[in-house]
Amino acid sequence: MKAKEGVLEHLNGILKAELTAVHQYLLHAALCKHWGYDRLHEYYSHLANEEVQHSSGLIDHVLYLDGTPDVEHLDAVAQGRDVGALFQVDLEFEREDVELLRKAITHCANVGDFTTRHLLEHMVEDSEEHVDWFETQLRTIGQVGLERYLSEQIKK
DSSP states (O other): OOOOTHHHHHHHHHHHHHHHHHHHHHHHHHHEEEETTTHHHHHHHHHHHHHHHHHHHHHHHHHHTTTTOOOOOOOOOOSSSSSHHHHHHHHHHHHHHHHHHHHHHHHHHHTOOOHHHHHHHHHHHOOOOHHHHHHHHHHHHHOOEEEEEHHHHSSS
């Protein structure tokens, strides 16, 4: 099936973000494991796996539209020196992802590509859940303090 105008560009832009997220969340999972925060390691590993699934779905869909998936280019992977910094960079990353997805969804609706729009709507729901999770963690840290928060992230 041939892609409608501009759809492949949007999909490859989102694919770039999703593949970057895989790398970023794998790094953040490893950092949390290294720091001894097993619960955060598990959550970041879950996020990385979810982003792999998104990437796989995008690759399949680009191929379905007779396009070439761009798997060679990534954005810079952001990291932080502590958990609070990780949460901040990941929150910003997810907010940017939501915006990227919303623009693509609007474009797909405008050109009449409802199949791609449907795929992206599921992805934006996941990204909005990630935004909510990071906001909640940062709010909790603000309420109870970083040390107390981190003491709950060690597997007991």
